[in-house]
Amino acid sequence: MNTNTDFSAIEKKSQRNERIRKIITYVLLTFWAVIVLFPFYWMILTSVKSYSAYNSEYVPQLYTLSPTMQNYFDAFTAVPLTRYFLNTLIFTVVTTLLMMVVTVLAAFAFARLKFPGKDILFTLFLSLMMIPNELVIITNFVTITNAGMRNSYIGLILPSVTSVFYIYLLKENFEQIPEELYKAAKVDGTSDFKYLWKVMIPICQPTMVTIAILKVIECWNSYVWPRLITDDQAYFLVSNGIQEIRENGFGRENIPAMMAAVVVISVPLIVLFLIFHKKIMAGVSRGGTKG
């Protein structure tokens, strides 16, 4: 019987298969990358086309031979974009900080403290997640308007300083911390608050980072609420401020200038995401793998 196997032939074959598989994978990934990145390219491309060139293109062109930075200049001068930027920054930072405090404390209470009606209260909280945002916006609008808080930072911020979903996420995370750690910390002389601060929060740091970043993105992109609650330019955020370029600009909407503004306001978020994307994924997968 011939037991001599031609190992080199097998190896060659498997190498070839491996290479084919790799090529297919890369082709598919490239195709997908093009689909995903095309809107970004379109945005940047449009932002560097001149106003007249853009309007004269009957069929939009996939490239431009005469890029201009004029649109960026227009975006900042047609409307007080710097002011909007500052507003957005204040809104985002304050909302995120307040929300972190609120959700951490609420999650701690639900996860650790014993009080009557805890389960019912938590169920009610969860059922709030069923109510669509648009419905809540109406009641929030009435409340904030009646309180005379239209066109103010507090009116912008107040409705978003809590999040049922993030409380739920954090509570689940907190509950995964073993009971014995709490007892050990008690024996080691910590108060409840110190335990939260020095043990629970550091242990749940990935989730905290994720929540913070998701909230920042949410704030940065929020449109409907700021649009409803402000009509004073001094309190516009970038999201509804950009609409101003479209409406207040020239006779015809200045799309390239809008795109330039969009590029400018997207950059901070993209940078943020690139820096933290590993942490975001870690937090999301951690939150999701509760056994």
Add this chain to the structure above:
Amino acid sequence: MKIVLQNLTKRYPNRNKKIKEDVIAVNNFNFEIPDGQLIGLLGPSGCGKSTTLNMICGLEKPTSGKIFFGDDDVTDLPPENRGVGMVFQSYALYPHLTVLQNIMFPMENLKGKDKMTKEAMRARAEEAARMVQIDQLLERKPSELSGGQQQRVAIARALVKVPRVLLLDEPLSNLDARLRLQTREEIRRIQRETGVTTVFVTHDQEEAMSISDLIVVMEAGVVQQIAKPQLVYEDPINIFVAKFLGTPPINVFEGEVKNGIVYIGGDAIIKAEPDSSWKEGAPDAAPGAALKDGPVTIGIRPEGFDPEKDGELQCGLTAVEVMGRDTSIVATNAHAANGSIRTIVNTEELAEVSGETVNFRIKPSRIYLFDHETGARVRCRFTPLR
């Protein structure tokens, strides 16, 4: 620091809400733990030993009764103000802190006049780490340590603020057999070095026997016996303690006493006479029952059997098992609690054992009588029949 437990009782409301009666986890525990001793709380799971420990620690409040450390009543103090160190079964190390930070953690929480500088804390932590021999690992995270090393960190953390009382909750049950042996000697050494009064909870009798100064045997929330380890084994106060201690366990028979002779079935086993030094109801007498004729529960330790051709106790031979140092004979007897008995014998005596049956002589020092109803020890002396 001596610890005094006074009528310590803990009740929980029953989980099953239909049953109004509370669950009594610890029932009227009275004990004074002498200063500097290592006490083993021993009992099956659910006997209330961990609850007792948690009450000493302050993690649970007693329903009634008092706890004193020395002369201080600490019953209502929270754990952080009691000056206790505790080692948990799962070690409960802070996963996000390094070994050094873990050990320093209790000191960082000190307030007022006890507040320490960073340098002093570090020095103390390093000293504690040296004592448990982990001073090479200070910069590691707990997840990078083996079970035994984590255990040492937990002990160092418990010892670093010089506790008045050290509490260990089944500290060895997560270690493998070899490490368990080593660590328990280590715990003994550290306890001797520091002289801190220590309470050690375990369900492993061997562990408790090997390192405790005193053993407290508990069952269903009630203290059964408090004595030196060897005494708990040699002089059990009732059938529960006798059954709980010893591997292989004690062999239990239903028999009777007639005219000063102990019978198992038809076999007359041994002569018994009342213990003249023991008086029922005397104030200093050990609890127990007086010898009287009638049915009785008989306990014989595995090493109390001598296989002999004309031995008094007749049994059917099942198997002879040689396990290294020990040889054990498994035999059947209709009057044994579960029909079979297990003995440990010298290998030289094995020559006597063959065929279908085996006869044993019973050593007078290894047989105990217990009251048929209450299980209390019957106080008497034994002499061989021949």
